[in-house]
Amino acid sequence: MVLSAEEYEWSSYRQHVALVENNWLDQSAAFQALDATDSARAIKYRALVAEGTGNAELSIIRTALKRNQITGSEHFRQSIVERTGRRISSRGPGRPKSDK
Numbered sequence: 001m002v003l004s005a006e007e008y009e010w011s012s013y014r015q016h017v018a019l020v021e022n023n024w025l026d027q028s029a030a031f032q033a034l035d036a037t038d039s040a041r042a043i044k045y046r047a048l049v050a051e052g053t054g055n056a057e058l059s060i061i062r063t064a065l066k067r068n069q070i071t072g073s074e075h076f077r078q079s080i081v082e083r084t085g086r087r088i089s090s091r092g093p094g095r096p097k098s099d100k
Contacts, residue, residue, distance in 0.1 A: 005049050013049060018042045 005013040015022035016031060018038065027041075034044040053061075064071040070080055070088050081088055 013045075016042065017046045017049075 002008045005011055006017070006019060012025055014020045015025045016027075031041060031045065034041040034048070060071055063069075070077055072080075077088060
């Protein structure tokens with residue numbers, strides 16, 4: 001869509017890195033955990049976004065999206081199971097085999 005995050009009009013990136021005034025955007029706990037001050041967080045957030053996502057990680061994400069699966073650590077996946085009460089593990093294609 002765009003070559004850099006700051007070019008995308010509907011992204012919160014510009015507010016997070018202090019390119020535009022931010023008097024309305026809520027800061028997530030993850031963003032606040034980057035550092036103690038707004039200016040230090042902006043620097044770290046800019047570096048984090050510039051780092052991008054590696055090919056191996058992108059492959060995992062794309063495969064999960066195609067299969068409509070959750071990605072994350074075992075702890076994360078288990079917390080989703082507990083919160084939703086739904087099985088999230090993947091099964092092979094087709095119906096399960098009958099006992100008959």
